[in-house]
Amino acid sequence: xxEKITISFTINGDKETREAAVGQTLLSxxxxxxxxxxxxxxxEIGECGACTVLLNGKPVNSCLVLAVELDGKELVTIEAxxxxxxxxxxxxxxIDHAAFQCGYxxxxxxxxxxxxxERKPNPSDEDINEALSGNLCRCGAYQEIRAAIKDAxxx
Amino acid sequence: MLSYEYIKTGDLQExxxxxxxxxxxxxxxxxxxxxxxxxxxxxxxxxxLDLKDIEEFKVLTEDNKGITIGAxxxxxxxxxxxxxxxxxPILAEGCHSVGSYMxxxxxxxxxxxxxxSPAADTSxxxxxxxxxxxxxxxxxxxxxxxxEFFNGPGQNALNKGELVQSxxxxxxxxxxxxxxxxxxxxxxxxxxxxxxxxxSWGDRVKVAVGAVAPTPVRxxxxxxxxxxxxxxxxxxxxxxxxxxxxxxxxxxxSREYRYHIVEVLVRRGLEQTMGx
Numbered sequence: 001x002x003e004k005i006t007i008s009f010t011i012n013g014d015k016e017t018r019e020a021a022v023g024q025t026l027l028s029x030x031x032x033x034x035x036x037x038x039x040x041x042x043x044e045i046g047e048c049g050a051c052t053v054l055l056n057g058k059p060v061n062s063c064l065v066l067a068v069e070l071d072g073k074e075l076v077t078i079e080a081x082x083x084x085x086x087x088x089x090x091x092x093x094x095i096d097h098a099a100f101q102c103g104y105x106x107x108x109x110x111x112x113x114x115x116x117x118e119r120k121p122n123p124s125d126e127d128i129n130e131a132l133s134g135n136l137c138r139c140g141a142y143q144e145i146r147a148a149i150k151d152a153x154x155x
Numbered sequence: 156m157l158s159y160e161y162i163k164t165g166d167l168q169e170x171x172x173x174x175x176x177x178x179x180x181x182x183x184x185x186x187x188x189x190x191x192x193x194x195x196x197x198x199x200x201x202x203x204l205d206l207k208d209i210e211e212f213k214v215l216t217e218d219n220k221g222i223t224i225g226a227x228x229x230x231x232x233x234x235x236x237x238x239x240x241x242x243x244p245i246l247a248e249g250c251h252s253v254g255s256y257m258x259x260x261x262x263x264x265x266x267x268x269x270x271x272s273p274a275a276d277t278s279x280x281x282x283x284x285x286x287x288x289x290x291x292x293x294x295x296x297x298x299x300x301x302x303e304f305f306n307g308p309g310q311n312a313l314n315k316g317e318l319v320q321s322x323x324x325x326x327x328x329x330x331x332x333x334x335x336x337x338x339x340x341x342x343x344x345x346x347x348x349x350x351x352x353x354x355s356w357g358d359r360v361k362v363a364v365g366a367v368a369p370t371p372v373r374x375x376x377x378x379x380x381x382x383x384x385x386x387x388x389x390x391x392x393x394x395x396x397x398x399x400x401x402x403x404x405x406x407x408x409s410r411e412y413r414y415h416i417v418e419v420l421v422r423r424g425l426e427q428t429m430g431x
Contacts, residue, residue: 002157002158003160003161005161022159022160022161022203023157023158023159025190044194045191045194045195046187046190046191046254046255046257046258046344047344049255049257052257058260059256059257059260060257060260060261061187061257061258061261063190064186064187064190064191064258064261065186065190065261066161066183066186066190066203068161068163068205069183069186069205069207071163112256112257130256131256132256133255133256133342133343133344134254134255134256134257134258134343134344135255136344
């Protein structure tokens, strides 16, 4: 069994102290220890983006981060976006534009898009392509995803 | 679940001791190659040494010597660093073509060269810029040219107990345009099938190619034809790249395809940097 280390961090605004196994990825820690299953597990080698989370405000593949690296950092997952039952504007525009079919990539897409809108409130197509370069949608909803992000930028 | 020890230290001397304390110690900076390699069984660490608290590795500066990029600086930070964008945009292009935006938020240039893939996207630009690698260990510091840092696929010039502290692109910067072209199967998140960097220095040119030999290589036959013999027919000059490479067939492309595409990209690079 893998050694455990105590880590302190902020998860979706709340301070937490937990034990994390050194052999565990951040993705596994989020899903299996924090029980936040909105973050999806896809390829687990950084190619699909389903596991995208914000680490200190920046989008990263949580499958390529060790859980113990979370110590002292701020983590935001898809669960943080809706407040008191009200959807975040990106979640709403994804619904409005039907920017998904199966929905598996959607949490990662929305997290990447949220980080994009924070650094570029009025993104161009090129900005969106760049920001979502690591988020794959195998249903091929890319046109609708781009439209949803542009729509959210106006709101 | 993977099994290994994990230690994070901000103290360089302690890091050197830990590096020598066991046979299989893997330094962790961005982790984007390390974690994929561990999952695939390519790397089996006894100890993971997390370097992210080492202040000496966080430097990103321009001074009278040139531009120095610390081992912990991410590729996205390099792409946005104004002295890089203004003076050596070919390096920003190389950094930008690695992985995806999320990968580049973690991945580092030191990791990219230490992993020593012949396809490393930052390598061909670094070869064209005559960059140097600053190495530090318990025995002191040393500096090696980047083309002596790559020893073969996955093999770099580090001795046991040494770390890459930073990469420096020395002044004078090139006077002229530089381009990096990457042929890959998908628009992002794929290694280069072929990577080509072409940098003009006034009326001279430097050309480096990746993924067509055991290490990235300078296309010296092409450079020689242009710089020494005044070849202006870029098709003829580009065809000489075949003398400098020894590509293999793998899942990203056949040997023959690599011979073809590298020539096309070198010609295109010469056209775009040296004028049609």
